[in-house]
Amino acid sequence: MLLQISEPGASPVKEGCKPRVVGIDLGTTNSLVAHVEDSSPIVLGGEGGPLVPSVVHYAKDGSIIVGRPAQAHALASPRDTLASVKRLIGRGAKDLAGIRGMLPYELVGDDRAVRVRVVGSREVSPVEVSAEVLKELKARAEAALGGPIEGAVITVPAYFDDAQRQATRDAGRLAGLEVMRLLAEPTAAALAYGLDRGSVGTYAVFDLGGGTFDVSILKLVDGVFEVKATGGDSALGGDDLDRAIATAVLQEAGVAVTSGDASRPIIAAAVGEARRVKEALSDSDAAIFRVAGAVTGGVAIERTIKRAELAAWAQPLLDRCGKACRRVLKDAELTRDQLDGVILVGGSTRSPVVREFVATLFDKQPLSDLDPEQVVALGAAVQADVLAGGQQNVTLLDVIPLSLGIEMMGGIAEKLIHRNTTIPTGATQTFTTYADNQTGFDIHVLQGERETADACRSLARFTLRGIPPMIAGMARLEVTFLIDADGLLQVMAKELTTGKESSIEVKPSYGLSDEEVERMLMESFEFAEEDLARRNLAVERIEAERILQATRQAFVTDAAILVPEVRAAGEAAMTRLEAAMTGDDHLAIRHAIEALDLATKPFAQIRMNRAVGAQLHGVSLEDAAKKVGA
Amino acid sequence: MPAPAVDAFGLLGLAPRFDVDAAQLERAFFERSKELHPDRFATRPVAERVAALSKSRALNDAYQLLKREVTRAEYLLAHEGLTIGDNERIDPALVMELLEEREVLAEARAKGDLPRIEQLCESMRARRRAALDQVKTLFGAAEALTDEPRKAQLADIKRQLILLRYVERYLEECDAALDEE
Numbered sequence: 131m132l133l134q135i136s137e138p139g140a141s142p143v144k145e146g147c148k149p150r151v152v153g154i155d156l157g158t159t160n161s162l163v164a165h166v167e168d169s170s171p172i173v174l175g176g177e178g179g180p181l182v183p184s185v186v187h188y189a190k191d192g193s194i195i196v197g198r199p200a201q202a203h204a205l206a207s208p209r210d211t212l213a214s215v216k217r218l219i220g221r222g223a224k225d226l227a228g229i230r231g232m233l234p235y236e237l238v239g240d241d242r243a244v245r246v247r248v249v250g251s252r253e254v255s256p257v258e259v260s261a262e263v264l265k266e267l268k269a270r271a272e273a274a275l276g277g278p279i280e281g282a283v284i285t286v287p288a289y290f291d292d293a294q295r296q297a298t299r300d301a302g303r304l305a306g307l308e309v310m311r312l313l314a315e316p317t318a319a320a321l322a323y324g325l326d327r328g329s330v331g332t333y334a335v336f337d338l339g340g341g342t343f344d345v346s347i348l349k350l351v352d353g354v355f356e357v358k359a360t361g362g363d364s365a366l367g368g369d370d371l372d373r374a375i376a377t378a379v380l381q382e383a384g385v386a387v388t389s390g391d392a393s394r395p396i397i398a399a400a401v402g403e404a405r406r407v408k409e410a411l412s413d414s415d416a417a418i419f420r421v422a423g424a425v426t427g428g429v430a431i432e433r434t435i436k437r438a439e440l441a442a443w444a445q446p447l448l449d450r451c452g453k454a455c456r457r458v459l460k461d462a463e464l465t466r467d468q469l470d471g472v473i474l475v476g477g478s479t480r481s482p483v484v485r486e487f488v489a490t491l492f493d494k495q496p497l498s499d500l501d502p503e504q505v506v507a508l509g510a511a512v513q514a515d516v517l518a519g520g521q522q523n524v525t526l527l528d529v530i531p532l533s534l535g536i537e538m539m540g541g542i543a544e545k546l547i548h549r550n551t552t553i554p555t556g557a558t559q560t561f562t563t564y565a566d567n568q569t570g571f572d573i574h575v576l577q578g579e580r581e582t583a584d585a586c587r588s589l590a591r592f593t594l595r596g597i598p599p600m601i602a603g604m605a606r607l608e609v610t611f612l613i614d615a616d617g618l619l620q621v622m623a624k625e626l627t628t629g630k631e632s633s634i635e636v637k638p639s640y641g642l643s644d645e646e647v648e649r650m651l652m653e654s655f656e657f658a659e660e661d662l663a664r665r666n667l668a669v670e671r672i673e674a675e676r677i678l679q680a681t682r683q684a685f686v687t688d689a690a691i692l693v694p695e696v697r698a699a700g701e702a703a704m705t706r707l708e709a710a711m712t713g714d715d716h717l718a719i720r721h722a723i724e725a726l727d728l729a730t731k732p733f734a735q736i737r738m739n740r741a742v743g744a745q746l747h748g749v750s751l752e753d754a755a756k757k758v759g760a
Numbered sequence: 761m762p763a764p765a766v767d768a769f770g771l772l773g774l775a776p777r778f779d780v781d782a783a784q785l786e787r788a789f790f791e792r793s794k795e796l797h798p799d800r801f802a803t804r805p806v807a808e809r810v811a812a813l814s815k816s817r818a819l820n821d822a823y824q825l826l827k828r829e830v831t832r833a834e835y836l837l838a839h840e841g842l843t844i845g846d847n848e849r850i851d852p853a854l855v856m857e858l859l860e861e862r863e864v865l866a867e868a869r870a871k872g873d874l875p876r877i878e879q880l881c882e883s884m885r886a887r888r889r890a891a892l893d894q895v896k897t898l899f900g901a902a903e904a905l906t907d908e909p910r911k912a913q914l915a916d917i918k919r920q921l922i923l924l925r926y927v928e929r930y931l932e933e934c935d936a937a938l939d940e941e
Binding site: 525 | 781790793794797798799802803813816817820823824934936938
C-alpha cells in the first residue's frame with residue numbers, strides 16, 4: 131500500500147453563492163488584507179490605514195496587543211514586543227545562528243523550531259505570534275465586509291522552504307482562517323500588475339521587503355502567469371540595512387556594538403532611528419540621525435547622513451540581491467535584454483538607492499506604478515477570488531523554489547525534484563539496500579541545492595521497516611515525492627520486490643505538531659466569542675475561587691498554628707477578594723489575590739516548614755504539598 | 761527521470777518527434793494548463809479536484825520532460841526500447857578526454873580562476889549544442905528508415921546521449937563553480 135499522508139487539493143469553499151474570501155500579505159514589517167470587489171482588488175483599511183505593523187506585544191497582565199498600539203511598547207519592553215517574527219517562522223536555532231545576536235528577544239528551542247520567551251516565562255512560537263497578526267487582519271476584514279471570512283490566500287516569500295511554508299499555513303489555521311492557498315509574493319505582485327495593466331511579456335519581479343528578498347521571472351501571456359524561475363534570500367531585507375546603519379553610526383560614536391546586545395535600549399533606539407533616517411532619505415539627499423543622551427546613557431548622537439553614505443552601507447546587501455538576480459536569469463535561460471520589464475515590490479524598494487541599483491542591474495527603468503507595499507495583497511485577493519470561483523481568466527503556474535531530495539549513503543543529497551519545476555508535480559525514484567540482510571530503510575527528506583545532506587535543510591526522517599532479509603542490492607525501494615499546488619510535499623515509499631506492504635507516517639520535523647495546532651485551535655475557539663478582557667476575567671475568577679477555598683480550608687485544618695493577627699489580615703483580604711470578584715476588572719481581582727497571598731504568607735511559611743518536616747518523617751513532599759493546598 | 765504513465769506528447773496534443781518548436785510546445789502547455797490546473801476546480805466536488813490535481817501533475821511533468829532536449833531525446837529512445845543505464849560505455853579515448861577536461865576545470869576551480877572557468881564552460885556549452893544538433897539530424901534521418909538501418913541510427917543517437925550525460929555533468933560542475941563567485 132502506498133502511504134497517503136493527506137488528500138491534497140481539498141478546498142473549504144462551499145458551492146453556490148460567492149464566498150467571502152480575502153488575500154493576505156503577511157509581511158516582516160507590515161501586513162495587510164485585500165478583497166476583490168466588482169472584479170478588481172482593493173485593500174481593506176482600518177484605523178491608521180491599511181498597513182498593520184507585524185508587531186505583537188505580550189503585556190504583563192497576559193493580554194496581547196497587535197499592530198500600531200504594540201509598537202508603542204517596543205522601546206520600553208523590547209523583549210516582550212515581537213517584530214519581524216517572519217524571520218523566525220519555520221526556523222530552528224541553527225538557521226538563526228547568523229541573526230540571533232541582532233534580535234532583542236530571548237530565543238529558546240532547538241534546531242527544529244525556536245520559541246521566544248516573553249513576560250518572564252511564557253514561551254510563544256513564531257507560529258502563534260504570526261497567528262495574532264493574522265487574527266487582527268481577519269477581524270479587520272470581517273468588520274469591513276460585514277461577516278465571517280470563509281477563506282484566505284496568504285502570501286509567502288517565493289524563497290520560503292517547505293518548513294517555513296508549513297509553519298505559515300499553521301499560523302493561518304491557528305488564526306481560524308481556512309488557508310485556500312499559499313502564494314509566492316512576487317507571483318502575487320505579477321498577478322496584480324498583469325490584470326491591472328494588461329501586461330504581456332516576460333518580467334522580473336524584484337521584491338525586497340523588511341526581512342526577505344525574492345526575485346522571480348514570469349511570463350505573462352493570454353491569461354497564463356508562468357513563473358519561469360525564482361530565487362532569493364529568505365534572510366535579507368530592509369531590517370538588515372537598518373542594523374547596518376545603526377551599527378556604523380554607533381561605532382563611529384565610540385559605542386561598542388557586539389552581537390547579543392540588541393535588547394539594550396541604545397541599540398533598539400539606534401535601529402529605530404536608522405529606519406526613520408533611511409525612509410527620510412527616500413525624499414531628500416540628507417537627513418539627521420539623532421539619539422538622545424537620555425536613551426544612550428550619556429552619549430547623545432547627532433549626525434547628518436547623506437544618501438551616498440546610505441548607498442555605501444547598502445552595497446553589501448544589494449550585492450547579495452544582485453547575485454540572486456543573475457542566478458535566476460540563468461535558471462530561466464534568459465538574459466536581461468530579453469526582459470520586457472522589472473516590477474518593484476516591497477517597502478524597501480521605495481528607496482532611490484535600491485531603485486538605482488535595480489535600474490543598473492537590469493538596464494531598464496523599473497515599474498512601480500502600483501504601490502509596492504500593497505501590490506502583493508492585491509494579487510493575493512485576485513487569487514482568492516479565482517479559487518472561490520470568481521474570475522476564470524487567470525491561470526497561475528508556479529514553481530518550487532528549492533530542490534527536493536533524499537539522503538544517500540555517505541551523506542550525499544540526491545535530488546528527486548529540481549528547483550523551478552512547475553507545480554503540482556511529482557517524481558519517483560528507486561533505491562536499493564547497501565548491506566546484506568538490511569530490514570529497514572532510513573529515509574531522510576532534504577530540501578536545498580547543496581550536494582551534501584548536512585548542508586541541506588532536513589524536512590523529515592522516517593524508517594520503512596519490515597523488509598525481509600535479502601542480500602545487498604536486491605531490495606527495491608520506490609520513493610515518490612508529490613507536490614501540490616501550494617508547493618507542499620508528501621512522501622510515499624514502498625518496497626517493490628516483496629510486495630510487502632508497509633505504511634509510514636511522515637511527521638514534519640519542525641514547527642508545531644498536529645496535536646499542538648489542534649489544542650491551540652480549540653483554545654482559540656473557546657475564546658473566540660469573548661474579548662480578551664472577558665477571557666482574563668474568567669481566568670482570574672477561577673483562580674480567585676481556588677485560592678479562597680484553599681485558604682479557608684487551611685484556616686480550619688491548621689487553626690492551631692494560625693496567629694490571630696494573621697487570621698484577621700487573611701480574613702480581611704478574603705473579603706476584599708470576594709468583593710473584587712463581583713466586579714469585572716480582572717486586574718482588581720489579580721491585585722486582591724496577590725494581597726491575600728501576602729497577608730497569609732507567614733501562615734503559609736509555617737505550614738510549608740511543617741510539610742517539609744513531615745517529608746523527613748516519611749511523607750512524600752508531593753502529599754505534603756497537596757495537603758497544604760500549595 | 762522516469763517516463764510519465766501517460767504519453768507525454770499525447771498529453772500536449774503533439775506528434776511524438778524530436779524536432780519540436782519551443783514556442784508551439786509552450787502554447788500547447790499553456791492551453792492545456794488552462795483546462796487542467798487545479799485552481800479551476802477549487803469549487804468542484806472532491807473527486808473532480810483530485811482528478812484535476814493528478815492530471816495537472818502529469819501535464820507539468822510531461823512539459824518538463826519535453827522542454828529539455830536531452831530528456832526529450834531519452835524519452836523518445838526509451839519508447840524504442842533503448843534506455844540509458846548508469847554504467848553505459850562509450851569510446852574509452854573519449855572518456856579519457858572528458859575526464860581530463862574535468863580535471864582542468866577542477867584545477868581552475870581550485871585556483872578560483874573565474875575567467876578560465878567561464879571559458880571552459882563556454883566551450884563545453886558549444887559542445888553540448890553541437891551534440892544536440894547531431895541528435896536532431898539523426899532523429900530526422902531515422903524517420904525515413906525502418907528495421908536494421910533505423911536501429912543503427914538509434915544506436916548512434918544513444919551514443920550521443922551518453923556523451924551528453926558526461927557533458928551535462930561537466931556543466932553542473934560549471935554551475936556550482938560559477939555559483940561560488
